[in-house]
Amino acid sequence: MKNTAPTSKPTIEYYQAQNEKLEMEKEALEAKLKWYEEQFRLSQQHRFGSSSEQVNSDQLSLFNEAEDTTNSTIEEPDVETITYKRKKQSGQREQKLENLPKETIDYRLSDEEQICSCCGGTLHDMSTEVRKELKVIPAQVKVMEHVQHVYSCRHCERHEIETPIVTANMPKPVFPGSLASPSAMAYTMTQKYVESMPLYRQEKHLERFGVSIPRQTLANWIVYGANTWLQLIYDEMYAHLLEHDILHADETTLQVLSEPDRPAKSKSYMWLYRTGRDDTPIVLYDYRQTRAGKHPQRFLTGFQGYLHVDGYSGYNGLGNVTLIGCWAHARRKFSEALTALPESASTSAVKAKEGLAFCNRLFDIERDLKDVSPEERYEARLERSQPVLDAFSAWLREQTPRVLPKSALGQAIKYCRNQWERLERFLLDGRLEIDNNRAERSIKPFVLGRKNWLFSNTAKGAAASAITYSVIETAKENGLNPFNYLRVLFEKLPNMDTADEAKMASLMPWSPTLPEECQIPNQSK
Structure with a gap:
């Protein structure tokens, strides 16, 4: 008969330890569940909700609306308010049309019809009735034959040993050996980079004009035009950009299918750098394979001053540069925290609204200071914005231990503190902005275009796209018509000395000597 060791019964301490362990696991699972619920609500908001971050100030005080609006001294109204419709002010249509080209068609009676039906006398022009319409002239495609005549001397042909040959001047082509004209190349670029029309759709569009041009040919036009001619304008704009002391930067993803030693699904990046609100508008894109911090360091070599950025750490290695944070990102964190909270989380909702209210108060101050000078803005910020910042900083320190670090509200507070x-x-200089929205607005055309053409086939094409986007967006910022401006560039650059600095300066998007046709009538930047 085998002897077995007696098994000891679990003690009270054992059960207490197990209970504490299970309680900790339960709290961890509940926290994880809340985090997943927050992410689900945020994703639903991103998919189906409004993308605007504007918040009605009344919504931030809904939880104490009754206390804020109550007033026992005001009697209930006994008169009903009736709304009414008001006629639009006259003259607005004429103002919209005043800078457009006009074509007048007169409708007159013939000499035989200018006879009075009553007495038979001659009718005279008493008045006119005018009807205005907008006439749209669609694009047309036609063949331009450039015939260069060559001249010689009949006398020399008969009596002299040598005969002088004189050839008439003819403009050089924008793409030798190609069907591309300056207007065709400019049209292809604006259709893709302004109207976001992929090349395969442009190919079908041209077929309806009766001409068949493969998309590969259109792509060759873009790459050649960007690398040969627009690169010259890009380099000049780049040199001007580095001369400023306030810039904005941002970056977004791009998929390039055929890159050496990289899978087709890998992410590449399009970086953006641009000038501030008080400087000549310059917008430059820079295509790179990665999001590494070495890329802004290389691009901004020689730059000294302020750089508006988001919270990405890749900009931290920049020397002689003062990084300016983005309050729009901070406000967005609290707005997302408010969206992620369930309806039952009243306490957290109040805290999220409080954080959002601090951010909105700063933006309200900036809105009031929009039209003042940088010096006045600097002084007013110290007087009005500094107290708000001090109060907000104290509030952040107070709330940090009271919220879950991984919750949306905890992440918003952590972002602001970090x-x-x-x-x-932004208090350092009145020329600085409170956010980096200027860079985000400038990179948005690329993001919208990416939704249509989805990816670039090669790194060479991605670099050409960066150059073309840079020239087009800078032209738009300077109030130019992108198509007309590109056409002028492709007409003049092949036929001028591009080493002449004065001639190159005359073709910059901000040059006052550009042809009037490049300007946009009734421009709205």
Whole structure:
């Protein structure tokens, strides 16, 4: 008969330890569940909700609306308010049309019809009735034959040993050996990079004009035009960009299918750099394979001053540069925290609204200071914005231990505290902006275009796209018609000395000597 060791019964301490362990696991699972619920609500908002970050100030005080609006001294109204419709002011249509080219068609009676039906006398022109219409002239495709005549001397042909040959001047082609004209190349680029029309759709569009041009040929036009001619304008704009002391930067993803030693699904990046609100508008894109910090370091070599950025750490390695944080990102974090909370989370909702209210108060101050001078803005910020920042900083420190670190509200508070040194630097100079929205607005055309053409086939094509987007977006920022401006560039650059700095300066998007046709009538930047 085998002897077995007696098994000891679990003690009270054992069960207490197990209970504490299970409680901790339960709390961890509940926290994880709340985080997943927040992410689900945020994703639903991103998919189906409004993309605007504007918040009605009344919504931030809904939880104490009754206390804020109550007033026992005001009697209930006994008169009903009736709304009414008002006729639009006259003259607005004429103002919209005043800078457009006009074509007048007169409708007159013939000499035989200018006879009075009553007495038979001659009728005279008493008045006119005018009807205005907008006439749209669609694109047309026609063949331009450039015939260069060659001349010689009959006398020399008969009596002299040598005969002088004189050839008439003819403009050089924008793409030798190709059907591309300056207008065709400009049209292809604006259709893709302004109207976001992929090349395969442009190919079908041209077929309806009766001409068949493969998309590969259209792509060759873009790459050649960008690398040969627009690169010259890009380099000049790049040199001007580095001369400024306030810039904005941002980046977004791009898929390039055929890159050496990289799979087709790998992410590449399009970086953006642009000038501030008080400087000549310059917008430059820079295509790179990665999001590494070495790329802004290389691009901004020689730049000294302020750089508006988001919270990405890749900009931290820039020397002689003061990074300015983005309050729009901070506000967005609290807005997302408010969206992610369930209806039952009243306490957290109040805290999220409080954080959002601090951000909105700063933006309200900036809105009031929009039209003042940089010096006045600097003084007013110290007087009005500094107290708000001090109060917000104290509020962030107070709330940090009270919220879950991984919750949306906890992440919003963490972002503000980690970025605080950058966020408060907009007080250093009245020319600085409170956010980096200027860069985000400039990179948006690329993002919208990417939704249509989806990817670039090669790295060479991606680099050409960066150059073309840079020239087009800078032209738009300077109030130019992109198509007309590109056409002028493709007409003049092949036929001029591109080493002449004065001639190149006359073709910059901000040059006052550009042809009037490049300007947009009734421009709205």
